[in-house]
Amino acid sequence: MAGVIAARRRKQRVFRWAVLVVLGVFFLLPLAAMLEFSTRNSETWPLLVNWPKLSDTYPDLAEGIVSSLEQAALTAILMLVLLVPTTIWVRLRLPKLRRFVEFLCLLPLTIPAIVLVVGLAPVYAWVTYFLGGSSLTLVFAYTILVLPYAYRAIDAGLSAIDVKTVAEAARSLGAGWTTVIVRVVLPNIRSAVLSAAFLTVALVLGEFTIASLLNRTNLQVSIELLGKSSATMSVAVSLAALLLAFVLLMLLSLAGGSKKEQK
Amino acid sequence: MASQAVAAPRRKLRGTALLGTVPFFAYVTIFLVIPTLVVVIGAFAGDDGGVSFANVKALTNDYILDAFGRSIVLSAVSAVIGAIGGALLAYALVTSKAGGVLRRVVTSAAGVLAQFGGVTLAFAFLATIGLSGFVTVWLKDHLSIDLYANGVWLFELPGLILIYTYFQIPLMLIVFLPALDGIRPQWREACESLGATTWQYWTRVAGPLLAPAFLGSTLLLFANAFSAYATAAALVSQGSPIIPLQIRGALTSEVVLGQQNLGKAMALGMVIVVAVVMGLYSLLERRTAKWLG
Numbered sequence: 001m002a003g004v005i006a007a008r009r010r011k012q013r014v015f016r017w018a019v020l021v022v023l024g025v026f027f028l029l030p031l032a033a034m035l036e037f038s039t040r041n042s043e044t045w046p047l048l049v050n051w052p053k054l055s056d057t058y059p060d061l062a063e064g065i066v067s068s069l070e071q072a073a074l075t076a077i078l079m080l081v082l083l084v085p086t087t088i089w090v091r092l093r094l095p096k097l098r099r100f101v102e103f104l105c106l107l108p109l110t111i112p113a114i115v116l117v118v119g120l121a122p123v124y125a126w127v128t129y130f131l132g133g134s135s136l137t138l139v140f141a142y143t144i145l146v147l148p149y150a151y152r153a154i155d156a157g158l159s160a161i162d163v164k165t166v167a168e169a170a171r172s173l174g175a176g177w178t179t180v181i182v183r184v185v186l187p188n189i190r191s192a193v194l195s196a197a198f199l200t201v202a203l204v205l206g207e208f209t210i211a212s213l214l215n216r217t218n219l220q221v222s223i224e225l226l227g228k229s230s231a232t233m234s235v236a237v238s239l240a241a242l243l244l245a246f247v248l249l250m251l252l253s254l255a256g257g258s259k260k261e262q263k
Numbered sequence: 264m265a266s267q268a269v270a271a272p273r274r275k276l277r278g279t280a281l282l283g284t285v286p287f288f289a290y291v292t293i294f295l296v297i298p299t300l301v302v303v304i305g306a307f308a309g310d311d312g313g314v315s316f317a318n319v320k321a322l323t324n325d326y327i328l329d330a331f332g333r334s335i336v337l338s339a340v341s342a343v344i345g346a347i348g349g350a351l352l353a354y355a356l357v358t359s360k361a362g363g364v365l366r367r368v369v370t371s372a373a374g375v376l377a378q379f380g381g382v383t384l385a386f387a388f389l390a391t392i393g394l395s396g397f398v399t400v401w402l403k404d405h406l407s408i409d410l411y412a413n414g415v416w417l418f419e420l421p422g423l424i425l426i427y428t429y430f431q432i433p434l435m436l437i438v439f440l441p442a443l444d445g446i447r448p449q450w451r452e453a454c455e456s457l458g459a460t461t462w463q464y465w466t467r468v469a470g471p472l473l474a475p476a477f478l479g480s481t482l483l484l485f486a487n488a489f490s491a492y493a494t495a496a497a498l499v500s501q502g503s504p505i506i507p508l509q510i511r512g513a514l515t516s517e518v519v520l521g522q523q524n525l526g527k528a529m530a531l532g533m534v535i536v537v538a539v540v541m542g543l544y545s546l547l548e549r550r551t552a553k554w555l556g
Contacts, residue, residue, distance in 0.1 A: 030429070034387050115534055249371075
């Protein structure tokens with residue numbers, strides 16, 4: 001028996017490395033090619049880290065980067081303000097509504113962004129009428145897009161603690177509902193809130209469909225525009241954006257992983 | 264006793280408790296429910312605002328049916344390739360040391376790459392196998408192989424399939440790994456002590472157990488590819504081979520008279536396909552949870 005298991009182990013090791021090497025080449029090759037492509041012109045990378053010169057040479061790109069960062073921050077804030085109090089409130093006071101709220105939050109998963117944009121066009125005609133055509137107005141649509149991911153993260157955080165008992169304890173000590181939500185429940189789900197915010201930022205930085213079709217700008221739209229005039233620069237920016245997303249999501253998954261291990 | 268005392272005022276308070284959810288429901292109504300209704304109702308509205316089936320009928324036009332067909336082929340092929348590749352990778356990880364560095368690095372990387380769609384992915388492949396891409400040039404210089412001897416396929420269906428695989432395999436890894444983890448080594452030992460061969464173990468025990476999870480994950484990959492827009496939009500500027508690009512055309516170009524709402528009808532068609540696929544997915548998911556949960 002021991003011989004059989006040892007033989008299987010060996011076979012599995014060979015299989016494992018074969019799969020990892022083949023897929024590793026497939027996944028690393030485009031990244032390596034991007035690096036090679038973007039260094040064909042030696043001025044590309046120095047220009048990319050020199051912000052004043054970059055915004056001078058490629059004003060559209062600079063505008064896209066700034067809009068994307070602003071959109072990411074505002075979407076994260078709007079998502080938290082909208083979702084965190086509501087989910088806590090529904091759990092504590094309106095448990096019958098929980099399934100309905102969950103359904104609404106997960107609905108965007110079955111509606112492709114390209115479909116949402118078709119329906120959003122008339123709504124955004126009103127948004128433009130009231131608030132103007134700024135790229136920041138995309139925040140409204142992005143909050144809907146991130147709803148499923150943010151809801152799952154926050155809901156998982158709330159399920160891990162006994163919200164009801166904690167809230168009742170605080171109430172019996174004389175705390176108001178605002179105090180319960182902000183000072184008692186919120187600190188307990190800090191890591192869930194943080195991961196919801198991380199996911200939001202990553203998603204917003206990668207969004208293209210809605211921004212492009214509603215004629216607004218963000219990082220991805222400006223990269224696509226840049227691709228038409230300067231291929232090297234657009235590939236360099238793509239790689240930089242990708243590495244940024246990589247670092248962001250790596251931090252998220254490592255934070256999640258180390259927490260699981262503690263348990 | 265205590266619960267009875269609390270019950271009476273609580274019932275009165277339900278109305279005020281509902282007030283707390285008003286901002287959320289108002290927001291979701293404006294930016295999610297209304298857009299959905301706009302698509303659904305718009306698909307059945309004529310240019311004069313009356314009820315009309317002209318848009319839905321127009322879906323049977325050859326060029327729209329072709330676009331739907333190509334979208335489905337693209338999604339199905341990339342889903343199957345992604346599912347097989349992802350499942351092999353998942354099995355490779357399961358046989359490695361549990362909680363090891365390899366497994367954590369690969370799953371974290373997959374989490375990032377599964378999200379890696381969009382414009383950047385299109386540019387990554389342009390830099391790799393575009394006309395002046397790294398691999399294209401290298402193959403031509405060193406092995407004198409011309410990738411595009413039979414025409415440039417990168418901007419057509421084969422190219423899109425290749426590029427979509429890049430985010431499908433990592434997604435498969437993420438959704439299929441938990442199911443593989445549910446397979447217990449004791450089951451294999453039990454099979455072997457009863458005299459089963461490896462082939463029998465895979466076809467009679469592990470295969471049937473994993474089948475719902477595998478099929479469900481493949482459906483999820485299908486929906487994922489079917490909804491994707493940005494990569495194709497950045498890559499294909501001539502023509503509209505797949506349905507999301509047809510919708511782009513309907514949104515951005517001059518509207519053909521009598522077809523103002525054709526985009527909405529195509530959008531509704533997409534929603535129906537995705538809804539059917541996701542419905543099947545959740546059925547299979549329930550079976551997986553029962554067997555491997």
